[in-house]
Amino acid sequence: MLSRVADSLYWMSRYFERADHCARVLEANYNLMLNPSKLSTEERWHRILSSLGVPGTADGIDPQMAMIRLTSDPGNESSIVFCITESRENAGQVREQISSEMWERLNRLYHFVTQANPRLETDSDPLRLVTAVREGAYEFHGVTDATMNHDEGWHFIQLGKYMERSCALPVLLDAYFAAGGQADDLDWVGLLSSCTAFEAYCKVYTADLKPDAMAEFLILNPEFPHSVRYAVERMNAAIAAISQTSFTHATGRVERIAGRLRASLAYVQIADVMAGGLHRYLDTVIEQCKSLHAAVHAVYIDYPIQSALEA
């Protein structure tokens, strides 16, 4: 497969996941913010922004304005519109490589989010956009699985999706646990809903919302799709499949980094993580994801010509 094509598929998928993640977080919090809380509006928005990894402060923030900034502001690189546009742009570069059903879904969603023009007056507009993206994501993932060959390209799509998830979840968790002391049950519900994890969590731990249990569930659970461990397992599977189809030079490097990350999640106990400091642990997960991304890029996409010729 051409490196350029693999790269476009990867980024199409990453940007889509980024938009989906943002939509999920906004939907959960938008609901919750309708309840009064001991935190001020500013403090709550500050947490939303930092849980999405958006730089800047929330001082004097206008809630409706903030919502629009994160949904339909094309100039903001964290906004849903921006991410969907980038995703579609990448898909357009390799349109003949993805199924027409995939292109149609993505194209339709793009037209919806770029034409939706939420105004300050009507509160419910941004929410409509958020819901459309969440539903559009389920459709897109569904047709991707059902209509495309599960070949190397499909694995690059999976890799992009789970790479983005592995990077986004630690940021989200960090934002909630940083202010752990003051958080009440409703805040924790917010965290779980941001990962569509509330029901799944209760099935395992009952409705007893204990911080350690939630950290364990969202970081180490091997069966829940929005846990860090699950995402890392999927990345490992994608990487193994890719290195099999494109047996090449330095794939060992990618597999080593991915395997180490996976082991650090599979063989650790939540008590050790908490004792050593959750923040530090999450930081190392993010660092490892970054170096994995860099290794994939260096081995499959933008490798030096000289090394490829010697191999």
Place this chain on the structure above:
Amino acid sequence: MPVQSADRPMPAPFSEYEIDAAYDEMFRAKGRPRPHYKHLYTHLLNLPSEELYRCKKEADLSFFNQGITFTVYGRAEGTEQIFPHDLLPRIITSSEWATIERGLTQRITALNLFLADVYHEGRILKDRVIPGEIIYTCKHFRRQMRGVKVPRDVYVSVVGTDLIRLPDGRFVVLEDNLRVPSGVSYMLTSRKVMKQIFPALFRKCGVRPIEQYSQALFSTLRSLAPEGRSTIVLLTPGIYNSAYFEHAFLARQMGIELVEGRDLVVHDNKVYMRTTSGLQRVDVIYRRVDDDFVDPLAFRADSSLGAAGLFNAYRAGNVVLANALGTGVADDKAIYSYVPKIIRYYLGEDPIVDNVETFMMTDRAQREHVCANLDKYVVKAVGESGGYGMLIGPHSSRQQQDEFRQKILADPRNYIAQPTLTLSAAPCFMNGRIEPRHVDLRPYVLFGEKVTIVPGGLTRVALRKGSLVVNSSQGGGSKDTWVLQN
């Protein structure tokens, strides 16, 4: 005129059908269809008009769903449009086709010999059959190609020749497209749609198949590959090119990679593509990028569509380009007028399919004659194609004529003139009625180990009533072309 050609009343849906001086593809005279059109004629008479509408809708939808579009340049952000398609097939008899086939085979053979000669010994120039000056002043002449050996001496392996039919029924060549001819994907997709819509007619008429084009193209490209090496790719300028749909279509049909310049790497005079499995050697490039853009080191330095160093790899014989570079010198409109001489010179034969009479603006007497009668001629810039840069005398204003006169006098080498030709007319389904529209014909010729011409081609239609311009960029459409078995 013999008695049998006398007019008869035209029944619906032909009641408004006019026959004028142009050769009519379907009718000998009013109410008298040509024998090879009888099945279609009867079919149409028996078809309720709502049914025709339904067919038209079905066809349009099918094109839309397949995303068969092209991009028109010069409008805001290159608008993408569905390629307009006419519902009724254009039918050609087997004996007419046999002549076309022989004529085009002769022509491509001679033009390849000409190119090999021009870029090597130049015998035809030394023998003064063609003035050397006209070659060296051609903007598509590539002096870098002198002495470069190309596989099998095949310079042009893919040609789309534009033919038109004169009022006396003869086909003549209007233009040879020897650089990067396009449109073949419309021929293939429109056949697919037509089979869905008129299955019964196909069964009755005995239409020769064209679906093997992609395989024929693939074998042609493979026949140019060096012994034992056969990685073939299609080089596209990218998604913003007007023919990108076709590039993706053909690559998929042949099962080869669709690459852009940035996917290619040249090292040590060898060409590679950058894949997830490392660099993979490329042996044949079916390039859909113009000469000027294939290599910024050898040609236009500002091009980002090609690969740096590609030309050196090509000259070293490490990669094959199809078509070869510099083929434009043989489809220059001024050199076109010498093609009959070229055929006689290399093959010792008379041309089987003629040229259109052409006036050279470099010749003083011809220039003066044309400039005095601009309202009767079609003037074309020699290096342009796609209907750009031309003047159609009878349909032009005084001001346009004056403008062109200035241009011709300023640069006579850059222009030729041809008499205004009446293209033949074929029935088209226009707004609920069947009306004649002017058409041409572009068959696709492949040349590798041997010459292959799939029986058919792209019939282009001037959709505006009375218009003679068939280019898709100028309001033209297409029709399926049926060549009959016998």
